[in-house]
Amino acid sequence: MYAAVVRSFDTPPRFEEFPTPRPSAADEVLVDVLAVGLHPRVRSAADGTHYTSDGALPMIPGIDGVGRTPRGELLYFVADDGALGTMAEQAVVDRRRAITLPEGTDPVAVAAAMNPGMSSWVALRRRAAFRAGGSVLVLGATGNAGLLAVQIARHLGASRVVGAGRDPRRLGLLGGLGADAVVSLDGEAQDVSEHLGRAAGDVDVVIDYLWGGPTELAMPALLRARADRAKSLKWVQVGSMAGREITLPSFVLRAADLTVMGSGQGSVTAAGILAELPSLAGEIVSGSLAVDPLPLPLSQVEKAWTTSTAPGSRIVLTP
Known part of the structure; x- marks a missing residue:
């Protein structure tokens, strides 16, 4: 062959x-x-x-x-x-x-969307145990997987979806895909921190495709902006497009109900991933x-x- x-x-x-x-x-x-x-x-x-x-x-x-x-x-x-x-x-x-x-x-459509869609679908359903009515920040929403994550969060019943990324062209697409607010990560750190806090300070789940510097900036920004720091925040690390490591100040783990977890090979069983595929495939096939x-x-x-x-x-x- x-x-x-x-x-x-x-x-x-x-x-x-x-x-x-x-x-x-x-x-x-x-x-x-x-x-x-x-x-x-x-x-x-x-x-x-x-x-x-x-x-x-x-x-x-x-x-x-x-x-x-x-x-x-x-x-x-x-x-x-x-x-x-x-x-x-x-x-x-x-x-x-x-x-x-x-x-x-259409085999081409399924082949294009299943893998990038799977990252947020599995993260929300299998790792974050997301329920309809919750709110989601997609950190790295301007990547292909991030664009789908915005749609999937909305499809799974999110009451509010915030998309954050750098590419201005792709940020401009997010409103039409279901985002209630967008935040540009391209700017002075203080400005970005303030914008993130205002737009996403009270979200329930963060789907993080970036890690590295953007996460180091976003994590304390969200915690400082939370009206109730005892309200659960699940931070699901999915990708590392901006860096493989972060410096994590100890206070962010003490000062709020923050759970940091990953979603990927090893953190979810093959059987668990497979169980989610028919539902996701159905949404792709239907054109949702x-x-x-x-x-x-x-x-x-x-x-x-x-x-x-x-x-x-x-x-x-x-x-």
Whole structure:
């Protein structure tokens, strides 16, 4: 088969022949891959920087996808840990890590949205135990996952959604996606801190895609602005686009009811994630969530790696 193959962490994958994988267990099936999203998580695996990377090469990138079984069943699937990636003409799928999609589903839309949507969907439902009527701050709302997080928070019943980020073009999109307020993180620290406090001081949950400096600024700003510091604030760390570490002053843990947690591989079981996928897929299929995929042939994977996209768009490779 042909696949995107990484032979060096310093260069993009190349389209070349690779041995076709074979099922080796009763729950496995070989599918024809129809669409695979080029997610940030895929890029970090392909350059060896993701925290799960073991440094082994060659590798096929790709962590999920949409494929069709020999019997014609349409599946969305998540690659098994340690298995070959999904950016290939064929992939072995563990049926325990897959869900069936209805006929007529656009595989490109599902491949584009499931992974970025999953980050906030699982964080809110499985980690924060979010309930309708609560309020949410999306820190890093101008990334693709953040744009979906704003929509998902609103869809799950948030009474108020605040989006914070740097990109002014993408900040301008948030109101139409369900944000009640937006905060630019591009400015003097004191001004940003004050704006965050006014807009989001009393939120119940923070979905944090940034970490690093923005979180160091935002965390005390929100706590200082809370009318009732004993009101629970759940801070769910999902990404680290602005930095892998923060300096956390001890007072923020004593001065408020703050719970800091992560959401990702390891903090949520594979079974727990899989249980959430049908509901999320249903929202994507129904058109409830705005999705803007940019499909490119798998044969153009090297070009795809350096192709810029419009705000809210995600590249999807189609074998």
